[in-house]
Amino acid sequence: KAGVTQTPRYLIKTRGQQVTLSCSPISGHRSVSWYQQTPGQGLQFLFEYFSETQRNKGNFPGRFSGRQFSNSRSEMNVSTLELGDSALYLCASEAGEGTLAGELFFGEGSRLTVL
């Protein structure tokens, strides 16, 4: 079956702009998580959505937001971009049942460069 698809794969923005990233999970998966990957901070959890509801949130400022649609597709938005937002943004999906994160299936990521 098709894997997790993220678009766009690469994008360049300037400070102050906003950006929207999209993620299509594996068919049947209801949980979508977002992670930020940077050389300095590594992989950090942004948020998780399940059945259109944000179920968990990491320690990121309010400029980072997301949503999930009824077909489980998810978008994340970053407003008022800063240079430090340059990163690889990874989306991951899983079935979503249970209280523990289990086997996550990751997309290839969206690489954001902020100039």
Added chain:
Amino acid sequence: GDSVTQMEGPVTLSEEAFLTINCTYTATGYPSLFWYVQYPGEGLQLLLKATKADDKGSNKGFEATYRKETTSFHLEKGSVQVSDSAVYFCALSDRDTGRRALTFGSGTRLQVQP
């Protein structure tokens, strides 16, 4: 809070050498443990996992044993190949945090030379 510590990389080995990548963790509860691998230009893939003490996860010749007494989950492979060159991440999932997310280590880059 929860944390995962991995050995610094890069680790450079010759083909067919034995691999160990150390991973230790701190968790408030009783976590599940994972190893993920990231090949160049790709997202992360689950390599193996273990959900309780003394469990051994294994896949593609890689193994790791959940050691509660030493809070460790070291990754091993008996004979590495050039195709194993990648970044390896140790991670945990802890129900007691109330947050349904993975906590990752910083990653260890493995370079295997022919």
